[in-house]
Amino acid sequence: MGLYLSELVVIDVLFVLVASFLAVWVYFQHCYKYWEKKGVPYIKPSFPYGNIKVIFKRTISITTDAKDWYDELKSKGHKFGGVYSFWRKRLVLVDPEYIKDILTKDFQHFIDRDAFSNEKDDPKGTHLFNIQSPGWKSLRQKLTPTFTSGKMKMMFDSLLVCSDYMIDYMKKTVQDGQDLDSREILASFTTDVIGSVAFGVECNSFDSSKSDFRIRGRSMFTGNWLSGLRIFIASFSPEISRKLRLRAMKDPTTTFFTEVVRSTLEYRKKNNVRRPDFLQLLLDMHEEPIESEKHVTFNQIVANTILFFIAGFDTSSTTMNFTLYELARNPEIQKKTRDEINTVLAKHDGKITYEALQEMTYLQQVIDEAMRLWPPLITLGRICTKDYILRDTDVVIEKGTSVMISPLGLGRDPEYFPNPEKFDPERFTPEEKAKRHPYIHIPFGEGPRNCIGLRFGLMQSRIGIVRVLTNFKLSISPKTKLPLTISSEHFLLKSNEKLYLRAEKI
Template identity: 30%
Template sequence: MDLLHRVLFTAFGTLTLFYVVVKISLGYWKRRGILHEKPKFLWGNIKGVVGGKRHVLDALQTIYDTHKGQAPFVGCYALLKPFVMVLDLELVHNILVSDEGYFTSRGLYNNVNNEPLSGNLLQLDGHKWRSLHAKSVTVFTSSNLQKLMPRLVQVSKIFGGRIGEQKLQQLNVSQLVDGYNIEVIGSLAFGLTGDQVEFRQMSRSYWNNFSLWRAYLALELPLLARLLQYTSYDELATNYFYNLVHAQLYQQRLRDRQPLQNFLQLFSAADDALSDAQIAAQAFGFILAGLEPLNATLGFCLYELALQPDLQDRVRSEIQQLLHQHDGQLTADSLKQLKYTKQVLNETLRLHTPYPFLLRRATKEFELAKSVFVIARGNNLIIPVAAIHRDPSIYPDPLRFDPARFEAAAVKARPAMSFLPFGQGLRGCIAMQLAEQQLLIGLVALLQHHKYAPCAETQIPLQYDNRKLLLMPKTDIQLSVEYVDT
């Protein structure tokens, strides 16, 4: 055989093999006889998402809207990877809460040996997650959060002062809230005080090295990826965070009986103490799991309030009344009085839910009650949170921003599992209470003395960034800001 024939033969063989692998992969649900969304060759059901033409929320919502009510779940594909999309809220409850023992994995990639910071709660599964989770729940308690609250309030006051007293200015609100959240995380999770320029820079650059295809392969073939020592984050940034935590822990241990100011102290004093590498991974978890959703929530919230000044005035007067009653002091108890502000936050988390889906992996075969269906061991599951939050049968006129949806009676009338911005159950957000405090205290600092309104640069209607899996604005949110002396 001459060279040309050999090349043609090899190319034909490779293409045929590729075609067969794709066909077999995309035939999984058909072979199992399960209702499924018809996949497109190679793309599965996320055509347009990978290239940034549409947001993953849109792809998931289309599948949810098409099949809801037909079966408890529907099969679908992210590229060649089969997923169970859960459609029925009772089944969501089984998976997240009552039968959570079958679904304790999330199925994300981690490589603790080559990248210790990937040993955080979000990424870990199995016994490593279980043991770290058991230790971490003793740290994220209400009483610890109460003790850390004065530090959080202190940071928020410094931040509030920085917004300035100009009568009128145009501000990049996305950058503004990013500054606040980075400062809180730097202070509470990494024990930083004072200047945080490098920390801020690293918190923005740890994804620099990201490649969607490598990440996909790592999810599909984690053993091979670990063998090839594949890591997920920028090395410079992760080294910086790792070394920072070591240096901070070293300094803290030299001092005796310091007042409680940060999570590093709590993690290293826990009964069943974490190793320094585990503590570094948990501190990094604040940035990885918390920073973008906190930024998005505060940014979207100010945007919605800017569009509805009457709602904004109501929030501001509730905040001013609270501060007046308590001599300007904020405590965990006094925050509970911010009922309307909390409704506004919840409505933001419903409409612009930062994590538009939750992931689970079945660690054992699960038989659905009163049904012939089975979720097989190893199946990956998607809970389409954003689609549930926009389901008109649960939230009428779902795209309207209306905080009245979170009045107590309205919440009670809705089915369980219809509001899941922080997930639920054992693998739900471990820092939900902290995040809610940080958001509420942030809103106090942002709204106490400032009014927000749309300006020429405000993008209305707001668009999401299709290149992100989280719901983030496509461009920074710009608003005009007026100082109000009270």
């Protein structure tokens, strides 16, 4: 009798499993008809991943898939096309005119970024990058004055001090006969910078035993299966994530930064201390009356200083890392860049100033060329917030549709950049730039929701590169496995291989 019962239970369970599988299969097949019904060209999906190729490692990312989608649609002559990640529909833009429409001209239909936030349950995890409309506009207006060129100049000296720590560390490493772990060194430099200007804290990232900030920075981009699952649910169904009360940020990270902001705030108030940094600008806004448009809440300060930390340290260190990689592989371009730097510095009494950096136009071409091949943010995404008709078509993009752009695909497209793998800063002379559509090279995004930290990111990257090139001659260490390849596991660009540089003191 006992055996009979358990057999029945097994049959019941099997029935439920098969029925659930069938229900999911039918639902997915229904979803996969979406683009076809609309008459939009699409890439054939397969159950259950849709068009996603890379899943379930430590975390999930569709960043490199977006380039493959771009390449496939482009090779078939399409200006845009539909794909699916699991059941979720996404529109991929290929033609730069459509990219311009969505990012700038018709921005009112695409205000939100395709990034998860949960303002109700997670106010400290809701910042300028992931906040949805209508909150985004007023927050952007409040934070914009923090990034003017005047404010950049105010912070300039703090950045130079941090670059001294980096150069000291590099000199010691070279003296010891060791190669430089480029990514780690540059991430430590930018952690020190952002710790100093966003939190008013000396991070000591080059003294690894002490640097809580560097440890936090590393842990933000690594995770276990649980955080992988959290990101997975958030990227495929923000609605379910909000119902499950998931947060955008890990709890220990939020607690750590909340404490840093709280203690710094108390210290400055008590001791009447003011410093030229982002935190001070935010604290001043916090002091404004609550009804004032300028007022920011304590939670907003925490959320946005965390954001500055994430957005500020990894993007700039990635920019520098790949720029140095290309310069180390191309000694003539490295020499030309160094020669320009020395010529400009000679005009400025050997001093690195904000103005001197603006005059280094070849350096900017080098950085642009590195960002073309290695854009720190590999994909850009928007959510359609109001139904929209794609220009010259009768295709209606419905509210809620995710729209994707692949800077990596555009940057390595041979139509725009012949022999795309070749590192050639001449592609970014003013004459060459004028020949191209301005929305082909968009490493900082475009339109009202572009990168607010562009000036700061470039200033930080230029300082780092100038300091390194004026102190060392670089080549690639034999320890580095070449060529570098892009990891498909990260939202921000990372190489699968570590980059080791061999440096010779100048």
